[in-house]
Amino acid sequence: MLLGRVAGTVVASRKEPLMEGWKLLLVRQIDTDNRDVGGYVVAVDAVGAGVGEVVLFATGSSARQTEVTRDRPCDAVIMAIVDTWEVGGREMYRK
Amino acid sequence: MLLGRVAGTVVASRKEPLMEGWKLLLVRQIDTDNRDVGGYVVAVDAVGAGVGEVVLFATGSSARQTEVTRDRPCDAVIMAIVDTWEVGGREMYRK
Amino acid sequence: MLLGRVAGTVVASRKEPLMEGWKLLLVRQIDTDNRDVGGYVVAVDAVGAGVGEVVLFATGSSARQTEVTRDRPCDAVIMAIVDTWEVGGREMYRK
Amino acid sequence: MLLGRVAGTVVASRKEPLMEGWKLLLVRQIDTDNRDVGGYVVAVDAVGAGVGEVVLFATGSSARQTEVTRDRPCDAVIMAIVDTWEVGGREMYRK
Amino acid sequence: MLLGRVAGTVVASRKEPLMEGWKLLLVRQIDTDNRDVGGYVVAVDAVGAGVGEVVLFATGSSARQTEVTRDRPCDAVIMAIVDTWEVGGREMYRK
Structure with a gap:
C-alpha cells in the first residue's frame, strides 16, 4: 500500500456498468515526509474519504478485495x- | 485507474482467437492538468470511446473484469x- | 498491452517443466512513432511471430490467458x- | 521479493473492515549493499518485524498468500x- | 520474463511458514547485451540455479505457477x- 492525499474527484457517466455507484477520487502519492512525489491514481473510495485527507491505497488485484470493488474492474x-x-520513533503526520 | 486521451487505433488480424471482436485503442496517459505525460498503452475499448476523448483506463488483472475482456488476455x-x-475544488477538465 | 518489435530468440533447456514447448522471443518495446524505447521483455510466442515483426504483447496475469500459457509461469x-x-488519423506503421 | 528496512509504523482507525488486526509498517527498499534506494511501501507484518529490522517483502497478489492477508486488500x-x-561469496549483511 | 544473473543468496530463518524449503537467490537484471542494468530481485529458485548463472525469471502472480511456489507468497x-x-541473428550469450 502507499500513502496518498485526496486531491479531487472524477465524474464519468458513460462507463462500464460494474462501476455503478463508485466514488472516484484523484489521489496524489506522498512520501514518508508527507510531500507530494509527483504521481497520481484515480481510486475507488471504500471508506468515505474526502478531499485533503491522507489515505492508504492499494493497487492491482488487491484493490478488488473490498466490498465495493470485488469482481469489478478496479x-x-x-x-x-x-x-x-x-x-x-518520530511522528511525521497526525490527522 | 489512470486518465488518458485516446490517440489512435491499432489493427491486428493475426492474433490470439480470444481477442476476436476487440477494438484496440492507443491511449496516452495524461496528468491531472490534462497534459500528456509520455507513456501510452494499447487498451481494449469497453465503452465506445473515440479518438480524442478523455477516458479512464484500468491495467493488470482488473482489466479483465469487464464483459468484453473477462478471461481473455487483456x-x-x-x-x-x-x-x-x-x-x-477547481475544475480541470470538462468534456 | 504494448507495442514491441521481436529482436531475437532465447533458448533454455534446463527449465520448469510447464515451460515445455514454448518459443521464447526477445521483444523490444517501441513507442507510437515506432522507435525503440529501451526496455525489453522475454515473451512466449502465441501467434507465430518472427524476428523483426511488430507485435502486441500483454504482461502480468493476463499473459496466462492464452491457450499456450494458461496456468503456466508466463x-x-x-x-x-x-x-x-x-x-x-495518420498512419504511423504498416506491416 | 525485495529487501527492505522497517522504518516506522502507520495507524489508521477508519478502514476497510477486512484490515482489522493488521500491523502496518513503513518499509524502505534497500539495495544489495544495504543502502536505502528511495522508495517505500506500507506493508502488512506477517512475521512480527520491528522498526530497524531488515526484511523480505512481497508485493502484488502474492502479498495475499499469507495467513493474515489471504483474501484481503493487501x-x-x-x-x-x-x-x-x-x-x-561476500557477506553483505548479518543480523 | 526477464534475463538475470544470479548474484548471491539470502537466508531468513524467521519467516512465513509457507516459505519453508525455498532457496532464495539474489538476481540482478541484465539487458540483451548481458550487462547489469541496476535492479535486483530476490527470487525463489525452481530449477537449481547457482551463483553466476544467467537465468530467466518471472514476476507477479505468474511466479506462483511452478511446483515449488504454487499458492505461496512468492x-x-x-x-x-x-x-x-x-x-x-547474432549470438549475444552462450552458457
Whole structure:
C-alpha cells in the first residue's frame, strides 16, 4: 500500500456498468515526509474519504478485495484514512 | 485507474482467437492538468470511446473484469469516458 | 498491452517443466512513432511471430490467458502481429 | 521479493473492515549493499518485524498468500526477517 | 520474463511458514547485451540455479505457477537457466 492525499474527484457517466455507484477520487502519492512525489491514481473510495485527507491505497488485484470493488474492474482503492505515522520513533503526520 | 486521451487505433488480424471482436485503442496517459505525460498503452475499448476523448483506463488483472475482456488476455481496458474532474475544488477538465 | 518489435530468440533447456514447448522471443518495446524505447521483455510466442515483426504483447496475469500459457509461469505473451496503427488519423506503421 | 528496512509504523482507525488486526509498517527498499534506494511501501507484518529490522517483502497478489492477508486488500506483506545475504561469496549483511 | 544473473543468496530463518524449503537467490537484471542494468530481485529458485548463472525469471502472480511456489507468497521465481540468446541473428550469450 502507499500513502496518498485526496486531491479531487472524477465524474464519468458513460462507463462500464460494474462501476455503478463508485466514488472516484484523484489521489496524489506522498512520501514518508508527507510531500507530494509527483504521481497520481484515480481510486475507488471504500471508506468515505474526502478531499485533503491522507489515505492508504492499494493497487492491482488487491484493490478488488473490498466490498465495493470485488469482481469489478478496479485497480486502485482507498482502504483507510490515516491517523498518524511515525518514522524512527518520530511522528511525521497526525490527522 | 489512470486518465488518458485516446490517440489512435491499432489493427491486428493475426492474433490470439480470444481477442476476436476487440477494438484496440492507443491511449496516452495524461496528468491531472490534462497534459500528456509520455507513456501510452494499447487498451481494449469497453465503452465506445473515440479518438480524442478523455477516458479512464484500468491495467493488470482488473482489466479483465469487464464483459468484453473477462478471461481473455487483456491487461488494459478503457472503462469510462470522463465527463469532468476537479482538483482542490477547481475544475480541470470538462468534456 | 504494448507495442514491441521481436529482436531475437532465447533458448533454455534446463527449465520448469510447464515451460515445455514454448518459443521464447526477445521483444523490444517501441513507442507510437515506432522507435525503440529501451526496455525489453522475454515473451512466449502465441501467434507465430518472427524476428523483426511488430507485435502486441500483454504482461502480468493476463499473459496466462492464452491457450499456450494458461496456468503456466508466463508473465509476458505475444498475442498479435500488428498490421497497422494510426495516431490522430495518420498512419504511423504498416506491416 | 525485495529487501527492505522497517522504518516506522502507520495507524489508521477508519478502514476497510477486512484490515482489522493488521500491523502496518513503513518499509524502505534497500539495495544489495544495504543502502536505502528511495522508495517505500506500507506493508502488512506477517512475521512480527520491528522498526530497524531488515526484511523480505512481497508485493502484488502474492502479498495475499499469507495467513493474515489471504483474501484481503493487501498488496504488500513482510514475509521474513533476513538473517544474512551474500553477493559473490561476500557477506553483505548479518543480523 | 526477464534475463538475470544470479548474484548471491539470502537466508531468513524467521519467516512465513509457507516459505519453508525455498532457496532464495539474489538476481540482478541484465539487458540483451548481458550487462547489469541496476535492479535486483530476490527470487525463489525452481530449477537449481547457482551463483553466476544467467537465468530467466518471472514476476507477479505468474511466479506462483511452478511446483515449488504454487499458492505461496512468492512474487519472483527463477524458472529456467539460459543456454543462449541471439539478437538479430547474432549470438549475444552462450552458457
